Amino acid sequence: xxxxxxxxxxxxxxVNTRSNPHSSTIPSTPSQIDFALNLAEELKKIGLDEVEYNxxxxxxxxxxxxxxxxxxxxxxxxxxxxxADYAAENIQPQVHRNYDGKDILLNEELAITMTxxxxxxxxxxxxxxxxxxxxxxxxxxxxxxxxxxxxxxMEEYIKHPERPxxxxxxxxxxxEEIGTGALLFDVEHFDADFAYTLDSxxxxxxxxxxxxxxxxxxxxxxxxxxxxxxxxxxxxxxxLAAQFATALxxxxxxxxxxxxxxxxxxxSQVGTIDEVKATYIIRxxxxxxxxxxxxxxxxxxxxxxxxxxxxxxxxxxxxxxxNMRDIIEKDMYSVDLALEAYRELGIEPDVKPFRGGTxxxxxxxxxxxxxxxxxxxxxxxxxxxxxxxxGMEKAADVVMKIIELTAAK
Ligand SMILES: [Zn+2]
Numbered sequence: 279x280x281x282x283x284x285x286x287x288x289x290x291x292x293v294n295t296r297s298n299p300h301s302s303t304i305p306s307t308p309s310q311i312d313f314a315l316n317l318a319e320e321l322k323k324i325g326l327d328e329v330e331y332n333x334x335x336x337x338x339x340x341x342x343x344x345x346x347x348x349x350x351x352x353x354x355x356x357x358x359x360x361x362a363d364y365a366a367e368n369i370q371p372q373v374h375r376n377y378d379g380k381d382i383l384l385n386e387e388l389a390i391t392m393t394x395x396x397x398x399x400x401x402x403x404x405x406x407x408x409x410x411x412x413x414x415x416x417x418x419x420x421x422x423x424x425x426x427x428x429x430x431x432m433e434e435y436i437k438h439p440e441r442p443x444x445x446x447x448x449x450x451x452x453x454e455e456i457g458t459g460a461l462l463f464d465v466e467h468f469d470a471d472f473a474y475t476l477d478s479x480x481x482x483x484x485x486x487x488x489x490x491x492x493x494x495x496x497x498x499x500x501x502x503x504x505x506x507x508x509x510x511x512x513x514x515x516x517x518l519a520a521q522f523a524t525a526l527x528x529x530x531x532x533x534x535x536x537x538x539x540x541x542x543x544x545x546s547q548v549g550t551i552d553e554v555k556a557t558y559i560i561r562x563x564x565x566x567x568x569x570x571x572x573x574x575x576x577x578x579x580x581x582x583x584x585x586x587x588x589x590x591x592x593x594x595x596x597x598x599x600x601n602m603r604d605i606i607e608k609d610m611y612s613v614d615l616a617l618e619a620y621r622e623l624g625i626e627p628d629v630k631p632f633r634g635g636t637x638x639x640x641x642x643x644x645x646x647x648x649x650x651x652x653x654x655x656x657x658x659x660x661x662x663x664x665x666x667x668x669g670m671e672k673a674a675d676v677v678m679k680i681i682e683l684t685a686a687k
Pocket of ligand 1: 358420421454477
């Protein structure tokens, strides 16, 4: 049904839209602007209305106008333009049709193979069209697969005006991977009643619970003195930072937790005897436990400072996003509708608390409930990333089924 889906995905995937966490521009990289402008042209060409590129936030939005006489809710669908902070230069998607279930040679020259021993889930895709990298970059199925599925579903509706649908809004935005894109999303202008991101993994996944998230940046100030005369005067910021890291609960780290268990994670630490800068992330699904974690972190900083005659640690602690469940569970309509669509299509819903955040975590708190639908992709953010055409088709099916069910109610 979605003839152009594969080609559309490949065309999107080939463009380097890597975001840059160290940039202060919006979007974080100019290539995302070029991509968005081309996308806007494509959306106009397939026949969507109100196609707009907003240069203040980097989002492309468009409308599929209602073709029914009654009032039905306006549904939004979103995907992100950028790809993770991983090699994205010269992406060469490889298409493996009628996949035979064996190891996949990604790159003959460099002898890079994706093996079934290492990735046993490959067995689930026998007979399907598997799209991989050439072993040197990521694929960017996160989230070009989501984009391609949404655009292809819109194109289907335009080609088949006899199918009833309400008003649909679509949005494609930058910088999801660096957690900033959705902060500037204009929910009022988008004007949907509820929305979905297509930004999850394998077929069946559905998420409406995410972490509450905060980031802590600590600077450890040392006193650097020649080691020969350092007695009673040197304060080694490197050791101080190491002591701080080991004073945190050692079992509450990502590698030792799962499900609803929260954690602290040291994500970077650089410095010298004189000064160390460390970054931690703090995560918990439960708002109360999340607040406790932040409090514990602050208290530990104070405790360390109290052992010196001057403050040696300075802390910048800020919230990044919140668990969308706390909002969505007040009205489960968007969740129930999506799961009904999954079941009608014979897709077994796999609903688990997501150990991360999505654009929806931020957008939901702006007032637009936005759970997350699968894209059919796996092994995201690296050279073993892949997606199947069948998975992308199912994601497009879910989009269309949600629209169809809404128009029929
Ligand atoms: Zn993503």
